[in-house]
Amino acid sequence: MPRSELLVVINSFGLLFAIANSFTLGLRIEVGRVLAHFFANWRLATWVLVINFVVLPALIVGFAVIAPMQPDIKIGYCVVALAAGAPFAPAITRLAKGDAALSTALFLVMMVVTVVVVPLLLPLAVRAVAPGVPPVGAWDLAWPLLAFVVAPLLIGCLVRLRYAEEVSGWARPLLVVQLVALVLYVNLFIFAFSDLFKGVWWGAYAAALAVPVLGIALGSVLTLRNRESRHASVITTAQRSITGAIVVTIFGYTQPLANVSVTVINTIGILLLLFLALEWRRARPDDGSGAAASSVPAPRHSAEPPAPAPRPVVQEPSRTQS
Numbered sequence: 127m128p129r130s131e132l133l134v135v136i137n138s139f140g141l142l143f144a145i146a147n148s149f150t151l152g153l154r155i156e157v158g159r160v161l162a163h164f165f166a167n168w169r170l171a172t173w174v175l176v177i178n179f180v181v182l183p184a185l186i187v188g189f190a191v192i193a194p195m196q197p198d199i200k201i202g203y204c205v206v207a208l209a210a211g212a213p214f215a216p217a218i219t220r221l222a223k224g225d226a227a228l229s230t231a232l233f234l235v236m237m238v239v240t241v242v243v244v245p246l247l248l249p250l251a252v253r254a255v256a257p258g259v260p261p262v263g264a265w266d267l268a269w270p271l272l273a274f275v276v277a278p279l280l281i282g283c284l285v286r287l288r289y290a291e292e293v294s295g296w297a298r299p300l301l302v303v304q305l306v307a308l309v310l311y312v313n314l315f316i317f318a319f320s321d322l323f324k325g326v327w328w329g330a331y332a333a334a335l336a337v338p339v340l341g342i343a344l345g346s347v348l349t350l351r352n353r354e355s356r357h358a359s360v361i362t363t364a365q366r367s368i369t370g371a372i373v374v375t376i377f378g379y380t381q382p383l384a385n386v387s388v389t390v391i392n393t394i395g396i397l398l399l400l401f402l403a404l405e406w407r408r409a410r411p412d413d414g415s416g417a418a419a420s421s422v423p424a425p426r427h428s429a430e431p432p433a434p435a436p437r438p439v440v441q442e443p444s445r446t447q448s
Contacts, residue, residue: 132318139311140372144274146304147213147369152282154297155234164231170349174232174359177344179243182363183207183251185340190255193333197256201379202387204251205371206337208244211237212365214396222403223410224357232362237279240370241271252379262378270377275369311372312389319382323390334387338364338395342402357406365395 127135164171186207190200211233219229245268249261285293316323341364348359371392375385 129318132314136311136314136318137376139307139314140376141274143304143307143311144369144373145278146300146307148275148278149282150297150300150304151213151234152279152284153286153293153300155230155283157234157283160227160231160234163227164235167228167231167355170228170355170359171232171235173348174345174363175236175239177348178210178236178363179208179239182340182344183247186337187251187255189333189336195333196383197259198381198383199387200255201252201259201381201384202375202391203337204248204255205244205374205379205384205388206366206391208248208251209240209367209370209374210363211235211240211367211370212362213367213369215362215365218365218396218399218403219358219361221400222357222361222406223354224361224406225352225354226358228355229358229362232358236362237275237367237370240367241268241276244268244271244370244374248374248378259379259381267374267378270373271370274373308368312393315385315389319386322382322386334391334394335398337366337391338398341365341395342398353410357403361399361403365399366392368392 186203190203190207193200213233215233216226216230220226245264248267249264252259253261342360345360345363346356349355371388375388
């Protein structure tokens with residue numbers, strides 16, 4: 127199959143993942159409760175938004191400006207820098223025994239902010255790192271995000287509100303669909319552009335480690351007292367938005383090398399965060415129920431047989447003499 131035709135199949139799997147992921151999110155998340163949790167932690171949430179949309183993008187884009195990489199690879203770094211809100215962040219946070227509710231709230235708000243920030247700032251960032259690349263308009267970046275990210279999310283929310291009982295079992299099958307679509311998208315893309323992956327091994331692969339490392343470092347300093355909240359902020363910051371990056375590289379910046387760098391950065395980030403989540407889960411002690419149960423001394427058994435229980439004394443009624 128020619129590469130151009132195979133690319134159509136690959137992009138179809140990418141869009142299927144984006145639609146299924148956003149629609150499933152609408153079915154599973156109660157937006158009102160999530161937003162209430164977000165505003166209940168508004169100070170930490172505000173700092174997380176500043177880190178994800180100001181500090182971390184500035185560092186990543188600045189790194190792409192000075193790094194000796196091809197311009198198309200630098201475009202991928204800009205996409206990853208501005209596309210925040212990873213769909214797997216709540217699941218990885220739950221694996222690490224962190225605050226999954228906070229991670230879900232941060233993810234949902236960052237996904238919405240990404241739809242606004244990417245069309246406005248991504249063309250400026252690309253112009254800074256790759257001046258010779260043809261510009262992409264803000265609307266050309268905005269409408270795919272609205273059509274394939276926001277619209278399925280809203281439809282999922284409306285379907286859940288209208289048909290809550292009927293769609294209660296849809297989430298798990300849709301999760302399988304989106305995971306299969308993502309695996310096929312990534313593997314077929316690597317197969318179709320294996321020559322590009324080999325050609326940029328030391329440039330993109332080694333430098334891609336800096337993105338999740340920066341996210342982990344910045345997320346760790348947001349809160350030092352509450353371990354569950356710290357894990358949520360670290361994972362939500364270090365893992366970038368796969369859904370938004372896929373949509374942008376399909377409709378906006380379609381350079382294959384840009385998609386290569388996006389794939390490499392997101393893959394390394396997921397693997398690194400999974401390792402950290404497993405280590406955090408292992409290091410965290412139990413909730414205390416097991417320890418409390420083990421601290422209660424067991425009754426001591428005597429070698430002598432137990433004394434027989436006293437027999438109840440039954441008083442016979444007195445006979446009346448006639």
